[in-house]
Amino acid sequence: MSSKTTLEQIALAAGVSLSTVDRVVNRRGGVSPKAEAKVLEWASRLNLDRRIFRSHLRSLRIAVLMQSPHNPFFRALRDAFTEENVSKADLRMTAFIHYIDVSDPAGTARKIEEIADTYDGLIITCPNDPRLSDALRLHSAKLPIVTLVTDLPNCGRLAYVGADNRQMGRVVGELMGRFLGNEGGEVLIVLGMQRMVGHEEREMGFRTVLRERFPQCRILATLESGEDPATAGEVVAAALIDAPQVRGIYNASAGNMAIARSILAMGLDQHIVMITHELTASRRQLLRDGILDAVIDQNPRLEASRALDILAQHFQRGEIVAGHPHHTPFDIFIRENCPTIEAP
Incomplete structure (x- = not known):
């Protein structure tokens, strides 16, 4: 099929002039976004070689x-x-x-x-x-x-x-409840920012599963790091000083190394179950060392x-x-x- 015939077919199908199709193909401008979208749609429907056609489009x-x-x-x-x-x-x-x-x-x-x-x-x-x-x-x-x-x-x-953040929070709740077992215990939640919808949804999913299935696991407090890793370590350290009996930490954001240092400094690494998100190099090492218990990783x-x-x-x-x-x-x-x- 010749180039001219193909462009004529596109023009007819899209209900535009041949010159409009030519302007779109050769990036000459002067075509409305609506008309350009029609030309591109019919080029696709008529199986025009997309790579050849796209090479003529504006970036x-x-x-x-x-x-x-x-x-x-x-x-x-x-x-x-x-x-x-x-x-x-x-x-x-x-x-x-x-x-x-x-x-x-x-x-x-x-x-x-x-x-x-x-x-x-x-x-x-x-x-x-x-x-x-x-x-x-x-x-x-x-x-x-x-x-x-x-x-x-x-x-x-x-x-x-993106991932379904509420579902991820529910998965963390299921893991935390099973890891802590029948004994249960008090749990801390660490968010980056409450105003991050994703973090809010993770917390909601986590709380819901603990409430529904693991009432022996009690949420002591929700802390906020402001997405700052150092702050995450500081707020967790302060909470653990007041409540060294805490048995679980769900960190929904950044700062896992700082939190791990706080746990290690207090000698609680064998006592606390810690779950977080995103498998980075440092978090991989924390998993291997047994300080992190699970990581939920999106792509x-x-x-x-x-x-x-x-x-x-x-x-x-x-x-x-x-x-x-x-x-x-x-x-x-x-x-x-x-x-x-x-x-x-």
Whole structure:
């Protein structure tokens, strides 16, 4: 089939002129987003060679707003987006990372306002703050938004991508209850920020399972680290001084090394069951040393890939998959199935 015939078929099917199709293919501009989406949709339906066709499209700029890579999970997420830029090059979409301070919602709202007119899409992970929801909703009509890892349900987002945080919290509750057994005991919960929807949902799931199935396990307190590792160690140390009888710690965020140091300093490492998230190199070692008992690990590479896939579908550049699952799977690691090296 000749190029001319293919473009004519697309024009006819999409209900636009041949010149409009030509403008989209050759990036000449002057085509509305709605018309461009129609052209791309029918190009896909008519089985045009997508790689050849996409090579003529304008490059889309996708802003990714997330925490600093000082947090190991967000370092892995940063690397995932870098790798996805290469593996998804034919989509003509490039992710650009912007780091935000989760303790400064006003600053993040200003960043959203600053970048809104210079990007084609936005992927964001941030606390659930009305200022951020308002800032995102203001631009959501023209800027497709995907929330990642933790949700902002009222921000006008296109989709949420990430693990089911409430289910993860329930899994931790089941593990904690079984590890502590019939004797049970008092348990501490450590959150990064209560305003992180993901952390709130983890806590809710955890509490629900202990209440339903393990009443012998009593939650003593919920502590907050502000996503600062050193603070996590400090608040746990203070709690253990007041309540050395604590038998379980669920850390839903960062700071596991600092918490481990506090436990070791008090000689409680053989007494306390500790469960956390994300299998980093340091947490792998804590598992092997028996200080951590279990790690719930999500897949940042898959989450980055799926977020970009959803935006690609929005722009008619990817495969349209009905019922695309936005919740990503997670794994449970204990000492016996802990991998010996970082997954590539």
